Structure formats: structure tokens, C-alpha cells
Amino acid sequence: MLDYSLLSALAAVIRTGSFERAAQQLNVTPSAISQRIKLLEERIGTVLVIRGQPCLATEAGQRLCRHVEQVALLENALRRSLPGVQPEIRPVTLRIAVNADSLATWLVAAMARTEGILFDLVLDDQDHSVDWLRRGEVVAAVTSHGKPIQGCNAYPLGALRYVATASPDYMARWFPRGMDEGAISRAPCLVFNQKDQLQALWLREALGLDVRPPVHWLPSSQAFVDAALAGLGWGMNPEVLVVDHLRAGRLVALKPGHVLEVPLVWQQSRIVAPLLKDVTQAVLDAARTFLAPFEPV
Numbered sequence: 001m002l003d004y005s006l007l008s009a010l011a012a013v014i015r016t017g018s019f020e021r022a023a024q025q026l027n028v029t030p031s032a033i034s035q036r037i038k039l040l041e042e043r044i045g046t047v048l049v050i051r052g053q054p055c056l057a058t059e060a061g062q063r064l065c066r067h068v069e070q071v072a073l074l075e076n077a078l079r080r081s082l083p084g085v086q087p088e089i090r091p092v093t094l095r096i097a098v099n100a101d102s103l104a105t106w107l108v109a110a111m112a113r114t115e116g117i118l119f120d121l122v123l124d125d126q127d128h129s130v131d132w133l134r135r136g137e138v139v140a141a142v143t144s145h146g147k148p149i150q151g152c153n154a155y156p157l158g159a160l161r162y163v164a165t166a167s168p169d170y171m172a173r174w175f176p177r178g179m180d181e182g183a184i185s186r187a188p189c190l191v192f193n194q195k196d197q198l199q200a201l202w203l204r205e206a207l208g209l210d211v212r213p214p215v216h217w218l219p220s221s222q223a224f225v226d227a228a229l230a231g232l233g234w235g236m237n238p239e240v241l242v243v244d245h246l247r248a249g250r251l252v253a254l255k256p257g258h259v260l261e262v263p264l265v266w267q268q269s270r271i272v273a274p275l276l277k278d279v280t281q282a283v284l285d286a287a288r289t290f291l292a293p294f295e296p297v
Contacts, residue, residue: 017054158291190235
């Protein structure tokens, strides 16, 4: 049987990064936190915390930390469903998987509409974020995966619109005679990470090409815009982030009028659905404001 006073100490250390801040959070002394972690490690039989600045969790420590947070969510959801029982006053933490471009464009607006919730966001490509939900490592995910996975509800959000953009100087340098296959094969391209397939998808859909241009790896939504403005390369930018630059002529569309739409879906665990009710509504409201409507296939 796990001792949840010990697990709470572990979660506090991992989330705050230090024994001192964990002690402040739980209103005990750092010595008490240290003793609880030591006792828990003895009972589990393995190291759970890598001491340092900040303190980090081992794989086993991270699993226990997720477990105690999920238990807190379940207890809070149970309290809400029982008449006459007051919900926990202390805010609960929701761990959510989301793609970087949603975080950079519309999700923060949804987060701001909720109260009593702390967010722990995991960044991953929209085609892979649902894997975190399958493994039970998050309670919800913004994903391109439309079919509900086991134990989850799925809500279509809309489509995030992308435009292939570059600076006018870049276009003049690399495509003086147009975007033929040879020019595209030589012109540097911006790619978020190894999971990012948007540029390749656009090349196939917009130009009918299956080529591999030189790549700048830039794992940041804002860096994508900045790099395009600086003439470093061309890339797929969310329309909402570059619309003003396009109007001002600081950026141009590689193929005007051609927009790539990426459908997004909110998937959440049914187990904590009562607790996520307000968050889900905030997500749906924000999505309706920022995303283009789309019909699920």
C-alpha cells in the first residue's frame, strides 16, 4: 500500500524542483521532506529523485509523480459528484499534451478562462500527442487523431490554417525564375523537428513534389516566424501568426491562396470528465474563436 503523504512530498519536490520549495508548499520543514523522500525510496527500493539544482525525477519517480497527481484528480472529481462534499480548495494540476503551434496561437486563451486549475503542458506534434494519452501520462491532448481512443471522449476543435511563407528577399534569391523542382531542392526550408511533416505535405499538395530540401531545425513557433522574416528559409507558419506580416509585405506566400488546414481534436479521459468540464468548455470556446471550422471525416 502506497503512503500518499510520502508521494505528495515526492510530487512537490519534482514539480517545484527543490526540497525547500516543496517544504514551503506542504508547510513542513525541508528536513521532513528529505526524510519522506528517503523513506519512500527505501520502500520502493530505488532512487526516485536526482538531487541537484533543480531536483529531477528518475523514471520511477516520474511515474509515481504522475500517479499521485492522477489520484488527486480522481478524488477531486469524486468530491464534485458527491452531494454535500466540498471540492478540494487547493488547485489541481492537469497534465495536457499539446502541439507547439496551438500553444502559440489559441490554447493560452482557453487556459486563462479557467479557475482553480494549474497546467503542466507537454509539447509534442499533433500527430503524436495522443500517444501521451494512450500511455496514461496526460489526462487530455490536443491532437489530429479524430477517433476517440479507449476510455476517452473526442471533441472536434477546428482546423489550424498554415501558409507557406518566406521573406521577399529570400524569394528573389532562391526562386528568381519560379519554384521548379530544382530550385525547391536547393532552397533552405524550416522544420520544427523530426516529427514535423507539414513542409513535406505542402510540397506534395501545392506543387506535386516529393523532394528533400536543405533543412534548418527550429523547435519554436516564434523562431519559425523570425527565421522566415530574416530570410533564413521558408516554412509553414500558422496564418494567425503571420497575417500582419503578409499584409505589410514583410512575408509573402510561396503559393498565394493555397492554405494547408490541419484539423485538431480535443481528447480527454472519461475518468476525470467532471473535473475537466470547465476546461473542455473553455477549450471549445477558444477553438471556435481562433480555428477554422471543419467537418470530421
